[in-house]
Amino acid sequence: MHALLDGGAGDRADARGQTDERRVAPFDVAVEPVANRAGERGDADRAQRRGHGGPLLETREQEQERNGDQSAADAEEGAEEPGDDADDGESKHRSYRMGMDALARLRAAPDRAAILLDVDGTLAPIVARPEDAAVPEETRAVLRDLVARYALVAAITGRPGAIGRELVGVEGMEIVGSHGLELAPEADEWRARLQEFRATVDWPVEDKGLGLSYHYRTHEDPARARAELEQIAERARSAGLRARFGRMVLELLPPLDAHKGTAVRALLEDRGLTRALFAGDDTTDLDAFAALAELDAGVKVAVASEEAPPELLARADLVVAGPEGLVELLRTL
């Protein structure tokens, strides 16, 4: 009856310590495609998943099987004392259940809900060279179906919007680039000021519209390059820009308080929406998670990988195994 979830249970010596793995595993085996989709709505969804051990839901009964009845009872008693390490598993489980409830509310009224997605590592599998990244055609088909039914389907990416739009390639999806900087009211003004500054710098540039990147990884004399870029950074700061060095790169950005969280708020407020799912795979996606906390129904989905920040997994309501796992989840919406 619980074939999918039981499949890996024998490996788990400590159920509490394995909470994330437990939530990932069902998507690893990816399962239960869409056969029961017609019944997957609201409470019927939960009841039905309990019956066949579907890909998303770990029931209370199943957790008890894994923990043993006594430890589950202990966790229940301790649920009112957040901050106690021993309650960590229960707290995650509660978050998971709340996420599943919120998911049911999204499904119940898609015309009042938003599906918000990071791109690299979430829709497009990570590849060695970022320019080779692609969103699989199968994923695009699922997104097109969502666009037809949901109030909003949007991607929020660190890439410039135009590149993100091409990469995602789904008509009707809203694409927000530059980690949400593009939605800031002052964006156009800063775009112009960055162009003015760019014109004063004699150095190869990666122009992102709302950001200028000066790379020196391949420079013949990196130390000299760095020294020259330090001077450019100083001038940029005098011009009111934000300057920061990354891995062999100087980045110049507008001094705006804009990130994926502000992008999520702007997208939803514009449309008067208070129900949303957000899925992401990296640290910058935590800002979007935080923005969901203000909603009537918010579902935080972490796309797990070996490089995924532990904090992202810890804060998620649901964890899926890679972009493939996310597609399986999106199919159920």
Ligand SMILES: [Mg+2]
């Ligand atoms: Mg990403």
